Amino acid sequence: MTNPLDVDRSERVQEVRDRAAIVRRETVRLVGIAGSGHYSSVFSCAELMGALYSGVMRIAEDPEWPERDRLILSKGHVAIGLYPLLAERGYFPEDWLDSYTRLGSPLGDHPDMRLIPGVDFSSGSLGHGLSVGVGMAQAARMRGYDETRVWVLLGDQELNEGQVWEAAGSASHFGLGNVVAIVDANQMGLDGMVEETMPVEPIGGRFEAFGWEVTEIDGHDPEAILDAAAALPPATGDKPQCIVARTVKGKGVSYMELSRTWHIGYLTPEDSAAATKEIDQRG
């Protein structure tokens, strides 16, 4: 006999895969509308974002529910991958996606909390997000939202920013077990490999030195992501949590993977068609 929990679990794993495919497919489509976009940075965190919106985050129909979990895209340039998930949840009409980056659209390359239901903070300037998350986590405690978690998605090259470490030190000092930093360690920045431009390893070691509890996972494995989320101690704990997700920039479209030339910009109709075809096959 099959354990019903295993069925639930395999369904959830499939949900994550499906949402990751939506994120990649829609990103390719929206880059086509904008004529430019940060597609390969989205591809590295497609499973992570898919998982967050497949039962990992505690959110409700009302995107303004005060006790909801918060998500800060500290690497704000992956907003293009978030928008389809917010539309899927019904936070805004699907046809908003078609206006992506066009004059007066609520949807820009970086997310705006005042214009987009479901966006918890306006981001884009790298290095700020963990500080914002620390503030949200403190406020959640002051207001008695004991189950609320604050999820902060950071890039690995972003960890060069000094403010990240101001925030990291304060999160452990303030005992904020309701903060979860997810590092999308996709190995690349704008100019090339993180290791060459300005290294950040050991990422886990650095966070541990700042008093965090660290888990390392394969960031493209839905089961590993769901397991790591399920293994988090209660939000009332006193140690901030870091998930170092080992990923590949451009993941899911073979010609983009770990390629510096495929980071941002325009995709020709042929590029897009090839990318979409591969996403559909793998998805």
Place this chain on the structure above:
Amino acid sequence: MAEVERTGADAGIEVAPTPGKGSWDLAGMAQLSQSFVAGKVLAAMADEDPDIVVITADMKFSNMTVDFERVHPERFVNVGISEQHMVSMAAGMASVGMKPYIGAFAPFVGLLAGEQIRTDLAYPGLPVRILAHHAGIAIGFYGTSHHATEDLGLMRSIANMTVVCPCDATATEAALRQTADLPGPVYFRLGRGRDEDVYSGRPEDWRFGEAAVLREGGDLTIVGNGITVAPALVAAERLAAEGVESTVIDAHTVRPFDGPGATIAEHAGRSGRLLVAEEHNVVGGVASACAEALVEHGLAGVKLARIGMPADEYSLIGPPTHLYGHYGMDADGIEAKARELLAN
């Protein structure tokens, strides 16, 4: 009580809230100087408003937010020396419904964390209040790293920002209370706190958003804010002894500037001469705002003279009062510049 309070604080002796009461007995204290009032006023405001939080960056004895901590320790946060983090963190708190007041030396919050203020507070329009104290050249001999003579220029050009520069303790309390419900961020530009009283006998004259006319006369208009207001009144008094009548205006609300009544433009237009004195570079601050207002009102013919840090200079080293004298920001300097302007 009043004497003990002032002496005690100056001597670094711990003073405590009134026994048996939740907060500080503000009414029972004599006029405090500016630097000793903010923490106490915020503590009193927080008695009524459970959302108020106070944050500082290893400076609770410089801005005396320790007075808030003594009353509301559960709503006081010290982030250590990390002003940029403090600003972004306060933004996160505000997004969840708190009302953070954050305090640090003006150069390290208004300049160092300028991008965080613009991007995390002003762009989303979050109600975080910045206590930027020891602004201008108030820390004198600490040198240029500790001066902020450009912050008004920066803050004045940020959309959604409110900028207030109260000149004494009464004005500081009024500013804190009258802006409490504004939806967006506020930058309070404060001095080092050894200010002379301007408003203690006339607190009703300080109204957020309206330039305060403290004296009226038709020959000359003198505009100041912060530490130049009290000496401007002294200079006007001296000129009046010779029959020269000046209007003295406290331009305490720098953004939005000059309010719906266009008080400054109206007086300057009438007198034809405008002297602006400020503890800021002559570029980008109150003088610039006045010049913009004059031109917009078709008053480009008004003669304008500026007292402030010269456009291409950083301050000399020296005790603050000596520097104010050197740069003409004291009563003698304002009087001399006024005579020059009147002679032209």
